[in-house]
Amino acid sequence: MATEGQFEYESVLCVKPEVNVYRIPPRASNRAIRAADWKLDAPDWQGRMRVTARGKVAYVKLEDKISGELFAQAPIDEYPGIAVETVSDSSRYFVLRIQDESGRSAFIGIGFGDRGDAFDFNVALQDHFKWVKQENEFIKQAQAPDSTPKLDLGFKEGQTITLNIGQSKKKDRTRPQSSGGFGLLPPPPGGKLAPPPSRSTNHNIQPSPGGSETGCLLDLDSSNSNSVAPSNPTTTTTTTNSDLWGDFDSVSPK
Numbered sequence: 001m002a003t004e005g006q007f008e009y010e011s012v013l014c015v016k017p018e019v020n021v022y023r024i025p026p027r028a029s030n031r032a033i034r035a036a037d038w039k040l041d042a043p044d045w046q047g048r049m050r051v052t053a054r055g056k057v058a059y060v061k062l063e064d065k066i067s068g069e070l071f072a073q074a075p076i077d078e079y080p081g082i083a084v085e086t087v088s089d090s091s092r093y094f095v096l097r098i099q100d101e102s103g104r105s106a107f108i109g110i111g112f113g114d115r116g117d118a119f120d121f122n123v124a125l126q127d128h129f130k131w132v133k134q135e136n137e138f139i140k141q142a143q144a145p146d147s148t149p150k151l152d153l154g155f156k157e158g159q160t161i162t163l164n165i166g167q168s169k170k171k172d173r174t175r176p177q178s179s180g181g182f183g184l185l186p187p188p189p190g191g192k193l194a195p196p197p198s199r200s201t202n203h204n205i206q207p208s209p210g211g212s213e214t215g216c217l218l219d220l221d222s223s224n225s226n227s228v229a230p231s232n233p234t235t236t237t238t239t240t241n242s243d244l245w246g247d248f249d250s251v252s253p254k
Helices: 002-006 115-143 213-224 233-251
Strands: 010-022 045-054 057-063 070-076 084-086 093-099 105-111
Touching: 010 057, 010 115, 045 115, 057 115, 093 115
Parallel strands: 070 093
Antiparallel strands: 010 045, 010 105, 045 057, 057 070, 084 093, 093 105
């Protein structure tokens, strides 16, 4: 595993230009860690913090601000965990377990002057180990055998299929055209086209010289029918009246 880790690239997760380091008292067995027990006004060391990741392991490196020389390093396998712990009375202070090259470890306290720097440090570690958890789940799914039944869509022995591929022929539908200059619209679907109204071919009809209402009605009637109106409407009216009186005269006693 160490040989494989040497070929993995190192990515930077977070950099904070100022961090304070404190020497903390021995931890009580059942007591929560409190930053108030530290000497907050007199930090033991000040420098820069850089959070990196190599593979699935994150590293918190405390470096000199100017030269970049490494002061201490804390490898983190899981978070939250024993490598990085929060205190009970503040969100700006943490307990960090550092290790040297020989494997010896010690616990120190670190703190940030700005609450936003502490938030960025916390989120950087959470995002990294969230990614580690997802990678572990993908590996488990890839290694676990798939127990779900698979759908067999292959052809059985001797099974054949027939495909009928034809080309549909399109029928051209032409619109009916009249002999005149204007074309007729196509009939509505499912209906019949009504025949056009007949036109009178007699253009020699003249209105009566009297200009009476009866003549106007006769003119209108002649325009809508093929019959020719009488030339003298007054004579027609007189004849009709005489016929009616003639009927009464025929039944009168002699």
